[in-house]
Amino acid sequence: MRRFFTWEYLAVFIPALALAVAAVWFTLRYVKPAPPDSFVLAAASKGSPYYDLALRFKEEIEKKGVKLEVRESEGSLDNLRLLKDETSDVQAGIVQGGLTNHIDAPTLYSMGRLITEPVWVFYRGDASLSSITELKGKRILIGPEGSGTAALAKRLLDANGITAENSTLIAMQLPDYVDTFAQGGADAGFLVLGPEARTVQRLLHQDGTKLMNMAQADALIQRYPSLTQVKMRQGVVDFAQNIPPADTALVSTKAMLLVRDDLHPALLAILAQAVLKVQSQPTLKPTGESKLFALGTESLTDDPEFPMIDDATRVYKSGPTFFQRTLPFWLATLIDRAAILILPMIGVVLPLARIVPLLYNWRMRQRILNWYRELKRIEKNLTHKKASASAEFIAQKERDLDKIEEAVWRISVPTHLSADLYTLRDNVEFVRRRIVSLREAAAKGTAQAPSVAAEPARAEEPVLETGA
Numbered sequence: 440m441r442r443f444f445t446w447e448y449l450a451v452f453i454p455a456l457a458l459a460v461a462a463v464w465f466t467l468r469y470v471k472p473a474p475p476d477s478f479v480l481a482a483a484s485k486g487s488p489y490y491d492l493a494l495r496f497k498e499e500i501e502k503k504g505v506k507l508e509v510r511e512s513e514g515s516l517d518n519l520r521l522l523k524d525e526t527s528d529v530q531a532g533i534v535q536g537g538l539t540n541h542i543d544a545p546t547l548y549s550m551g552r553l554i555t556e557p558v559w560v561f562y563r564g565d566a567s568l569s570s571i572t573e574l575k576g577k578r579i580l581i582g583p584e585g586s587g588t589a590a591l592a593k594r595l596l597d598a599n600g601i602t603a604e605n606s607t608l609i610a611m612q613l614p615d616y617v618d619t620f621a622q623g624g625a626d627a628g629f630l631v632l633g634p635e636a637r638t639v640q641r642l643l644h645q646d647g648t649k650l651m652n653m654a655q656a657d658a659l660i661q662r663y664p665s666l667t668q669v670k671m672r673q674g675v676v677d678f679a680q681n682i683p684p685a686d687t688a689l690v691s692t693k694a695m696l697l698v699r700d701d702l703h704p705a706l707l708a709i710l711a712q713a714v715l716k717v718q719s720q721p722t723l724k725p726t727g728e729s730k731l732f733a734l735g736t737e738s739l740t741d742d743p744e745f746p747m748i749d750d751a752t753r754v755y756k757s758g759p760t761f762f763q764r765t766l767p768f769w770l771a772t773l774i775d776r777a778a779i780l781i782l783p784m785i786g787v788v789l790p791l792a793r794i795v796p797l798l799y800n801w802r803m804r805q806r807i808l809n810w811y812r813e814l815k816r817i818e819k820n821l822t823h824k825k826a827s828a829s830a831e832f833i834a835q836k837e838r839d840l841d842k843i844e845e846a847v848w849r850i851s852v853p854t855h856l857s858a859d860l861y862t863l864r865d866n867v868e869f870v871r872r873r874i875v876s877l878r879e880a881a882a883k884g885t886a887q888a889p890s891v892a893a894e895p896a897r898a899e900e901p902v903l904e905t906g907a
Contacts, residue, residue: 474705477506481518481532484511488554488633489533489694492717499713504767505706515587515694522547522697530702531710535587535631536692537594537665540744546700548748550707550714551739551755552693554633555732557669558591559689560651561642562627563620569654571599576606580619580628584610591692592629598662617641620648631692634676634731643676643683656688664743666690669732676731693734695742704750708763711754714739803852807859810850811866813843818870821877833878840871 482493490509497507510529512518518532523544535556541547562568562577579596582588589610596602609625616638619625632639642648650671653659660666669691676682696714698707718736739755740747758764817836824832844867852860 474703476504477508478531478702478706479508479510479529481510481512481521481529483514483518483533488636489514492553493533495717496710496713499716500709503709503712505709507710513585514583516585516590518697519544522699529699530706531696531698533694534697535591535694536744537591537663538587541746544697544745547697547745548700549742549745550696550698550711550748550751551718552695552734552742553714553718553738554694555669555691555734556631556633556694557689557691557732558595558666559630559632559639559642560627560653561616561620561630561648562651563623563647563649564626567649567652568627569652571595571601571651571653571655574599574606574627575601577626578607578609578624580609580611580616580625582610582629582631583612588613588629588631591631594663595629595659613638617645620645640676644680650683650687652685652687653689656690659690666692671731691732693738695745697745698748698751700748707748707750708754708759711751712759712763714751715755715758800853800856803856804859806850807852807856807863810843810847810863813839814863814866814870817843818873821870821873830878830881833874833881837871837874837878840867840874843867844871 480493480496483489490511493507493509497509500507510521512521512532515533515535515538518529518534519539521527521529522532522534523546531550533553536552560571560574562574568574574596579592579601581592581596593608596606596608602608611619611625611628613630613632614637616625616628616630620628620642630636630639630642643650656668660668667690669689671683671687671689673683673685674681696710698710702710715736718734718739736755740752817839821836844864847860847863847867850860
């Protein structure tokens with residue numbers, strides 16, 4: 440029975456197989472495992488703008504068959520704490536801008552800015568105030584303790600020389616501002632909320648409560664890159680009551696979507712698709728009015744505090760892949776992972792498929808040529824000793840030729856090399872006839888070399904084919 444796995448075959452096949460296995464190992468080492476079918480996004484309390492926005496993301500994501508848990512929290516600082524805690528299962532969260540940056544939280548990356556949140560500074564009194572510095576010595580509401588509003592309010596107050604030592608800083612829930620102002624319990628208050636928030640609208644319409652027109656808005660945004668300037672035009676809130684009564688300059692922050700660096704790329708892609716779709720939706724109210732300071736998609740590709748994560752940026756700029764658009768999430772992910780595994784393999788297997796047969800053919804030709812060299816050595820000895828060959832010498836050469844013949848008959852070659860093998864066998868027989876003639880001549884005591892004129896002419900070594 441013809442042996443298929445010859446040593447020559449294994450000598451070529453095993454290194455090729457080892458190279459292919461190494462390629463697979465290297466690829467698997469850098470390919471993330473299959474994505475989970477759920478993840479957690481920290482928002483804020485139910486009914487808040489952050490929570491409502493997260494629910495819109497959830498609706499889009501779950502259309503793809505992935506579960507998004509919207510986790511209630513105490514706000515931006517609580518979300519940051521959860522994101523930075525390695526033991527927490529929260530991998531994404533909406534966070535107010537200006538609270539931290541990538542230096543403080545190197546494991547967090549941005550997926551863009553989502554909501555404009557002006558810093559509203561309301562105050563009571565007859566005088567018109569235009570600088571935060573003018574609040575020194577007053578009773579100031581700074582929002583709930585531990586909230587993003589309180590953190591930003593304290594930063595701006597401190598920059599203007601206002602501290603708990605020279606003023607009264609009051610921590611309070613934002614909805615309670617309206618009654619506190621009405622009862623005379625505070626002189627001023629900071630809020631960081633969207634313009635559509637109910638508390639903001641009530642304060643804008645409250646008698647005796649004024650909105651500060653920040654004269655130093657440009658200076659504040661130059662000092663704090665996370666802030667931007669927004670303008671409220673006269674009457675834009677309420678034309679009938681002329682609110683605000685004049686063009687008003689405000690500083691604003693923008694809430695961002697932060698993710699941990701361990702969130703699976705497939706989940707990042709599906710979250711980015713949801714963000715892109717929600718942010719692309721019209722910002723008009725049912726009445727046809729535009730929402731104030733609404734952000735579209737232009738703020739999704741840049742962030743002054745955190746680096747953008749590549750997987751999200753790719754979706755924002757190029758959209759989802761064909762498979763992500765047309766297939767269920769699990770199937771699109773399977774195809775993407777298969778492509779990552781297969782493409783490097785193609786880069787290795789295709790060249791190997793061309794090289795391995797060539798190497799195998801070369802090895803087989805080398806084996807045939809090796810026996811030609813042995814055969815030529817015997818023939819050279821016969822020619823050199825033809826006049827004085829002893830019986831022992833002839834017997835030794837015949838034994839050597841027997842070994843060669845036995846080995847040649849064991850050689851198994853591909854069909855296209857059969858002609859080379861048959862030629863080698865013919866030449867073995869030719870040398871054997873020379874040995875027989877030499878023995879007969881030696882037995883007769885003849886000094887003349889045996890005649891082989893009757894034998895057909897042959898080449899020393901046939902020219903072997905070089906093609907496969």
